[in-house]
Ligand SMILES: O=C(O)C(=O)C[C@H](O)C(=O)CO
């Protein structure tokens with residue numbers, strides 16, 4: 001059984017203690033050697049998951065947890081490789097994924113098998129899946145094929161390169177958007193300016209963070225913010241009403257995935273930092 005996050009109203013946030021806040025918005029322990037783990041969130045019905053195959057490939061495809069005959073009967077998915085080289089076999093079609101490549105898996109897939117090329121340097125697959133309304137062919141998007149966007153400034157400690165993979169201009173999907181953002185050396189702040197997108201939710205998976213380091217992820221309505229202290233491989237669910245921004249105590253990168261009413265990446269409302277409370 002998948003763990004389930006039901007989602008909460010922003011009006012409830014002021015009464016949450018740290019434990020409750022983390023239970024509602026933070027998914028920990030997804031990356032487990034030799035396992036596939038999923039979490040089902042009622043926030044736009046996004047499923048997030050991770051698979052860390054060792055010697056033996058790991059496979060999934062049944063729909064019991066999502067209420068359809070197959071997992072992909074009414075869903076699409078992006079699978080990012082955050083680790084060593086690996087392979088994904090979708091109904092016999094094999095795709096080789098290097099670090100920071102993303103595979104789009106379209107509606108109708110029956111079985112997905114995930115494997116590491118070298119168990120000593122295993123692949124670490126991270127998944128975002130959302131409901132889909134049409135069949136689109138499975139497709140590998142390499143890091144070089146993704147559309148880069150350079151943002152931020154060294155003097156503000158927020159220089160970073162964002163890469164769009166599953167995006168209308170690169171690899172169209174039904175309603176999933178997915179990409180990876182790498183911070184420049186010495187920069188610590190992501191997602192400046194903090195913003196809201198009323199029509200889309202977002203999931204952040206922080207990775208390449210040292211074991212002793214943390215990202216302080218800020219969330220909540222602009223006038224009532226809270227923080228989540230996030231470790232390597234943790235996933236933050238960011239509802240449409242929540243700002244998102246964060247700073248790392250050491251180097252890190254993150255995968256962002258979005259879904260909602262539209263795929264208009266640039267449709268967002270920046271919130272001036274001076275307005276945050
Ligand atoms: O560093 C950034 O800026 C991001 O990666 C922002 C996310 O992509 C995002 O929040 C999209 O809405």
Ligand SMILES: [Zn+2]
Pocket residue numbers: 195197202244268
């Ligand atoms: Zn955003």
